[in-house]
Amino acid sequence: MTTPADLKYTKSHEWIKQEADGTVTVGITHHAQELLGDLVFVELPAVGRKLKQGEECAVVESVKAAADVFAPVTGEVVAANADLADAPEKINEDAYLAWMFRIKPTAPGELAGLLDAAAYQAIADADRH
Amino acid sequence: MTASTLKTTPLNALHREFGARMVDFGGWDMPLHYGSQIEEHHAVRRACGMFDVSHMLAVDVLGAGAREFLAYVLANNVARLQVPGKALYSCLLNPAGGVLDDLIVYFFTEDRFRLIVNAGTAEKDCVWLAARRDAHAPQVDIKPRRDLAIIAVQGPQARDKVYAVLPEVRAAGENLVYFSAAQIGELMLARTGYTGEDGFEIILPATQATALWRSLHAQGVAAAGLGARDTLRLEAGMNLYGQDMDETTTPLETGLAWTVDLSAARDFVGKSALQNLRPTRHALGLVLLDKGVMRGHQKISSAHGEGHITSGGFGPTLERSIALARVPLAVRAGDEVQVAVRDKLLCARVVKPPFVRHGKVLIV
Numbered sequence: 001m002t003t004p005a006d007l008k009y010t011k012s013h014e015w016i017k018q019e020a021d022g023t024v025t026v027g028i029t030h031h032a033q034e035l036l037g038d039l040v041f042v043e044l045p046a047v048g049r050k051l052k053q054g055e056e057c058a059v060v061e062s063v064k065a066a067a068d069v070f071a072p073v074t075g076e077v078v079a080a081n082a083d084l085a086d087a088p089e090k091i092n093e094d095a096y097l098a099w100m101f102r103i104k105p106t107a108p109g110e111l112a113g114l115l116d117a118a119a120y121q122a123i124a125d126a127d128r129h
Numbered sequence: 130m131t132a133s134t135l136k137t138t139p140l141n142a143l144h145r146e147f148g149a150r151m152v153d154f155g156g157w158d159m160p161l162h163y164g165s166q167i168e169e170h171h172a173v174r175r176a177c178g179m180f181d182v183s184h185m186l187a188v189d190v191l192g193a194g195a196r197e198f199l200a201y202v203l204a205n206n207v208a209r210l211q212v213p214g215k216a217l218y219s220c221l222l223n224p225a226g227g228v229l230d231d232l233i234v235y236f237f238t239e240d241r242f243r244l245i246v247n248a249g250t251a252e253k254d255c256v257w258l259a260a261r262r263d264a265h266a267p268q269v270d271i272k273p274r275r276d277l278a279i280i281a282v283q284g285p286q287a288r289d290k291v292y293a294v295l296p297e298v299r300a301a302g303e304n305l306v307y308f309s310a311a312q313i314g315e316l317m318l319a320r321t322g323y324t325g326e327d328g329f330e331i332i333l334p335a336t337q338a339t340a341l342w343r344s345l346h347a348q349g350v351a352a353a354g355l356g357a358r359d360t361l362r363l364e365a366g367m368n369l370y371g372q373d374m375d376e377t378t379t380p381l382e383t384g385l386a387w388t389v390d391l392s393a394a395r396d397f398v399g400k401s402a403l404q405n406l407r408p409t410r411h412a413l414g415l416v417l418l419d420k421g422v423m424r425g426h427q428k429i430s431s432a433h434g435e436g437h438i439t440s441g442g443f444g445p446t447l448e449r450s451i452a453l454a455r456v457p458l459a460v461r462a463g464d465e466v467q468v469a470v471r472d473k474l475l476c477a478r479v480v481k482p483p484f485v486r487h488g489k490v491l492i493v
Contacts, residue, residue, distance in 0.1 A: 064166070
């Protein structure tokens, strides 16, 4: 699967989509779900929770391991994808469709520091070798 | 460890051809899964799957006195093996009663027994056995068989799939009772496994392994990796050496008291230590009542004291998290305990394993 060009990324394998209303949608990358294997449990941040960039805010657990998901930007959680609680495998099926939570950023300058698709792809490729 | 120094089985290239995600498993380059570990798990519970377990080692124990030698080094009693082909699960103990390994011993003739030992302990086992042999039974020959491959074919359809591919084993296979084996030419067919399902473990010359794997695949048998093997054995309530027990635990603390006969007159390595032992902990199963996934090493608090998880994970057939745990003796099936899962205390119910056997969920 190719890394979507319209998204931003982090080194810790989150993807970030900038929405028209100024919020950002966050999920984990295809490469991340591939590393984890079949996902069986997802824990999402509560709506209203204030996050700092880099803070642990969600958990994805596969048959194999648990992994933290980090807030890619500072801000408040305005939505969480409750569908994932009963169907964490949706992340395996399409990691870029199965969003996890939405943040209203309070430090929009942080967005410029995120990785673009090419830079993230290079990290993922290096991981595979 | 880099890929170039990892040990490989005769099926290594084929795993890659089948799209396996390969991992370092105790120094062996082994398939974790071929796409979806959960689908492979379900294939074994519902139909049929196959595993390359050639990293495990067959060790032949040959010559006059083989039975007496094994009666001394193994904790379970090989005197129970009277019918040729019969298998016995046993621990190999050190003098302190600690578990050096768990294995299956097959009896063929008085001068031919075969052990199947774990991969990670194989070399240590051979050294250990040779030292006891030198001291007690110098005429016995201990022969590691790295020239053999082992393919486990497991699931409700496993036996029929094997007969379809190897018609020459059908007659012997249909007569095999559970936990026994037959030697048919160069091939050993054992009705054993590590999944809680029916099936065979086929031990054959390494040169024939690739052809058998391809034929089974052509019959619709799903390739399954070590990931599915682990969730299947966990649901089946079977111990994993190195996780659920090791040299510092005795069979009495890990749910294996049934494999040790302390009342018999026979002496064996570790017996006197076990006779003097008053275990304070025992092994039981846990089913997580809250949401989350239990993992190995997590702490358990109970009304009777603390314990810990030895193996934990997600059971795909149960669709929830289960674990094997070592807990104070007073903790009993039906109790509720708390498990420290990451930063939370979650509620779990104590059960007596197995959780699943022959496709059926045994816990409520």
